[in-house]
Amino acid sequence: MSRRRRMPRWLSLVFLGLGLFIVLLSLDVVHHVPRPGRARSVFATPHHWSVTAFGLALMAIAPLIAFPRMPERWRLVVGAIASLTFLAAMAGFLVAVPLGPAGRVLLAIPVAIGGIGVFVRIRQLWTGRIPFDPDALDPLEKASILRTHGRPEQADEVLLRAMRNEPHRAPEFQRALDAMRRRRVTPGA
Known part of the structure; x- marks a missing residue:
């Protein structure tokens, strides 16, 4: 069995630094001086709540990358904060940015996909089933x-x-292991 690949932990510093810079820029702690002759950005100034929400989403992703084995409850809380602030930022961009119909549709696609993802995760937590997780299989089913x-x-x-x-199920697993080994032996060998 191969181990799951994880993001490199140094990437969390990039997310944290970029998110902190965006939040400080939107709160005017870091001063924004627009340069003449440069292309206009989405907003005339970065002092907008959706810019702050995007920075907070980046900062919330950083601990998920830095601590991949944090307790499940903390992971859920931090993941919910990251998801909801990102969706709020995208919805803010969708409403506040002066775009044509095609631009609004293109910007609405990630919001819709993210909303579906959040809905699926809430449903999984509510029912207790994670249908797409291969690790959720019973060890006997996986071995079979x-x-x-x-x-x-x-x-x-x-x-x-x-x-x-699972030491309380060890006899059951041992019986299955013995049965599998008996079947593997070829006659006449």
């Missing part, structure tokens, strides 16, 4: 799938790890 697809060594690893993680 691996054995069916010709990976008996990985199936053994799954069951051995399950015996260590």
Whole structure:
């Protein structure tokens, strides 16, 4: 079994620094001096609530990257803050920016996708099921799938790890492991 790949932790410093800079810029702690002759930005000045919300979203993403093994409840709270501030920023841009119909549709797409994602996550938390998580399978089911697809060594690893993680089910996992090993032996060998 391969480990899940995680983002490099130094990337959290980039998110934190950029988010902090955007928040300080929008609160006028860092002074914004517009240069003549440069292209206009979305807003004439960065002093807008949706700019602050975007900076807060970047700052909220930083601890999720820096501490990948933080407690699940903290992950949920920080993830909810990041999601909601990002959606608020995008909705603010959608409402406040003078765009044509095509520009509004293009800006509404990430807001709609993010809203669907937040809805799916709330539904998962409400029902207690995470249908897209392969780690949510029972170890016996996972081992059976691996054995069916010709990976008996990985199936053994799954069951051995399950015996260590769930000692109260160890006899059940041991019986399954013994049965799988008996089936693997070829006659006449």
